[in-house]
Amino acid sequence: MRPSPTTPSLDTALSVRGLVKRYGGVAAVDGIDLRLSAASVLTLLGPNGAGKTTTVEICEGFRRPDAGEVRVLGLDPVADGERLRARIGVMPQGGGAYPGVRAREMLKLIAACSARSLPVDWLIDVLGLTSCARIPYKRLSGGQQQRLALGCAVVGRPELVFLDEPTAGMDPQSRRLVWELIGALRRDGVSVLLTTHLMDEAEALADQVVIIDAGKVVAQGTPSSLTARSGEQQLRFRARPGMNLAALSEALPSGYRTEEPIAGSYLVCGQLNPNVLSAVTSWCADQGVLADEVRVARRSLEDVFLDLTGRELRS
Amino acid sequence: MSSPLGTRFPAGTFLPAPGRGRLGHMLATQAGIELRLALRHGEQVLLTVLVPLALLVGLTLLNVVPLPEPRVAMVAPGVLALAVLSTAFTGQAIALGFDRRYGVIRRLAATALPRWLLVAGRLAAVLGVVAVQMVLLSAVAFALGWRPAAGGVGWALLLVLLGCAAFGGLGILLGGTLRAEIVLAVANVIWFVLLLGGGIVLPAAQLPGALAGAVRVLPSGALAEGLRTALVTGQFPGVHPILVLLGWALVSAAVAARTVRLR
Numbered sequence: 001m002r003p004s005p006t007t008p009s010l011d012t013a014l015s016v017r018g019l020v021k022r023y024g025g026v027a028a029v030d031g032i033d034l035r036l037s038a039a040s041v042l043t044l045l046g047p048n049g050a051g052k053t054t055t056v057e058i059c060e061g062f063r064r065p066d067a068g069e070v071r072v073l074g075l076d077p078v079a080d081g082e083r084l085r086a087r088i089g090v091m092p093q094g095g096g097a098y099p100g101v102r103a104r105e106m107l108k109l110i111a112a113c114s115a116r117s118l119p120v121d122w123l124i125d126v127l128g129l130t131s132c133a134r135i136p137y138k139r140l141s142g143g144q145q146q147r148l149a150l151g152c153a154v155v156g157r158p159e160l161v162f163l164d165e166p167t168a169g170m171d172p173q174s175r176r177l178v179w180e181l182i183g184a185l186r187r188d189g190v191s192v193l194l195t196t197h198l199m200d201e202a203e204a205l206a207d208q209v210v211i212i213d214a215g216k217v218v219a220q221g222t223p224s225s226l227t228a229r230s231g232e233q234q235l236r237f238r239a240r241p242g243m244n245l246a247a248l249s250e251a252l253p254s255g256y257r258t259e260e261p262i263a264g265s266y267l268v269c270g271q272l273n274p275n276v277l278s279a280v281t282s283w284c285a286d287q288g289v290l291a292d293e294v295r296v297a298r299r300s301l302e303d304v305f306l307d308l309t310g311r312e313l314r315s
Numbered sequence: 316m317s318s319p320l321g322t323r324f325p326a327g328t329f330l331p332a333p334g335r336g337r338l339g340h341m342l343a344t345q346a347g348i349e350l351r352l353a354l355r356h357g358e359q360v361l362l363t364v365l366v367p368l369a370l371l372v373g374l375t376l377l378n379v380v381p382l383p384e385p386r387v388a389m390v391a392p393g394v395l396a397l398a399v400l401s402t403a404f405t406g407q408a409i410a411l412g413f414d415r416r417y418g419v420i421r422r423l424a425a426t427a428l429p430r431w432l433l434v435a436g437r438l439a440a441v442l443g444v445v446a447v448q449m450v451l452l453s454a455v456a457f458a459l460g461w462r463p464a465a466g467g468v469g470w471a472l473l474l475v476l477l478g479c480a481a482f483g484g485l486g487i488l489l490g491g492t493l494r495a496e497i498v499l500a501v502a503n504v505i506w507f508v509l510l511l512g513g514g515i516v517l518p519a520a521q522l523p524g525a526l527a528g529a530v531r532v533l534p535s536g537a538l539a540e541g542l543r544t545a546l547v548t549g550q551f552p553g554v555h556p557i558l559v560l561l562g563w564a565l566v567s568a569a570v571a572a573r574t575v576r577l578r
Contacts, residue, residue: 060425062421062424062425062577082429085425085426086333086334086335086427087333087334088425090422090425092418092422092425094418095418095422096421096422097417097418097419098352098419099413099414099416099417100355100356101352101419105351106348108348109344109345109348110422111336112336112340112344113335113336113423113427113428114333114334114427115333115334115335115336115337116332116334118328118329126323126324138417149422152422154329156426156427157329157331157333158331158333159331180323181324185329187326188326188327188328188329188330188331189330189331190331
């Protein structure tokens with residue numbers, strides 16, 4: 001027998017308006033607006049230091065905003081902290097457990113904090129932690145610690161889950177498990193606020209993506225609306241490095257941009273059609289090279305992200 | 316080869332059903348885990364059980380410190396005070412320092428566990444360890460010929476509880492504010508200083524005049540002296556040690572409430 005949802009789900013699980021948080025004189029969060037619809041996944045995407053974690057910690061009630069309005073499940077996270085924490089699940093960045101505790105003990109403790117928790121042994125098993133259930137937390141691998149932290153976030157059957165970089169340090173199998181779990185949360189009506197700097201993660205999981213940089217929202221929308229901007233498409237292929245791009249452009253109709261962003265990796269941007277594809281491969285054939293890994297795609301979220309936040313490595 | 320959505324997590328698995336757990340269950344679970352962690356942590360057990368046991372046996376059998384006979388009557392109360400110092404202060408501070416480092420305090424603060432219960436759970440675990448220490452050390456002291464005055468046992472228990480409050484407050488204050496490595500160093504140094512010069516090994520009366528006065532207002536001195544009076548004479552140990560311990564408990568709790576950080 002499964003319990004029914006305790007509250008009629010509101011339309012908006014979380015809303016943030018004009019959020020500002022300063023450390024010293026520097027604004028870590030500088031006027032962010034967010035809205036997370038109930039039973040959907042909102043992803044905060046941004047480079048390190050963009051203000052993602054600060055925003056999440058304010059929503060969890062751990063930090064006081066300097067300005068702005070925050071409502072989580074209709075509550076003020078600071079003033080109504082205790083009521084709110086009984087309804088949310090949190091996976092802090094880097095997890096959190098007693099250094100000497102065993103995975104099962106830790107999950108049992110978090111389960112004890114909620115009224116109708118999920119079965120602990122089942123969760124340990126499904127998270128692939130059975131084999132290390134008796135190893136102290138400090139000796140678990142990063143991925144195992146992350147999976148335990150994820151278990152702690154969902155064990156209390158929350159209405160809203162905060163996942164701060166949930167797949168950091170995970171191997172591909174674990175990431176797949178986490179993605180599957182997030183999909184199941186959404187399917188069962190749980191709202192999810194997720195932060196990541198992984199594009200594929202945002203693309204695969206999010207209903208809405210908010211790209212933030214230096215504490216400000218620089219773009220938002222569904223993954224497809226963000227990547228479909230201007231209907232531009234890309235043709236990517238690999239070939240011998242250093243081919244003559246000007247000659248390639250001449251071989252194409254006007255209105256196409258050609259680049260070699262990484263040596264040996266070529267990019268043709270514009271409205272693609274079969275003739276353009278054919279022209280590119282014929283031109284390569286004329287150069288006596290095989291165009292390898294030819295791929296036509298819309299702009300990836302990574303392109304959008306790099307266009308907005310810059311391609312330079314930041315210190 | 317991903318399993319299709321629904322095999323690992325059947326539909327309805329995560330259907331929301333939030334709510335806070337029962338307070339008693341939360342307290343028992345947290346205190347139980349912290350008690351087990353304390354008892355299976357090698358260095359903690361060395362500090363809280365093995366060193367006090369070694370001192371109890373060594374100081375009773377070997378004449379390294381001048382004490383009136385029967386030596387065990389003076390040694391045992393001091394060792395009981397040391398046990399409280401080790402667990403409630405040093406062990407607690409170090410554990411809290413590293414718990415903060417590993418994010419557990421923040422992790423627990425993000426659940427429905429109320430903040431006061433978070434502290435209560437830690438103190439309950441401290442009381443559990445102290446109970447184990449008292450039983451073990453008293454049994455060994457008894458085997459060495461210790462016969463405490465029955466009339467003082469009640470007072471001794473009260474003093475031990477007050478000692479737990481005073482040292483527990485100081486331990487939370489230290490462990491809750493500084494970096495884990497600094498906590499480790501400071502907590503051990505204070506332990507060592509109080510052991511030798513804080514009225515635990517040497518009764519205050521045997522210390523030089525100025526130091527003796529200072530020792531009587533230290534929590535270690537107040538606890539050890541109070542226990543000696545109660546357990547040797549069977550009499551009320553006087554209001555002095557009670558007030559000293561209560562004072563340290565209140566001041567440390569008040570300061571800790573303002574300064575302790577989750578991380």
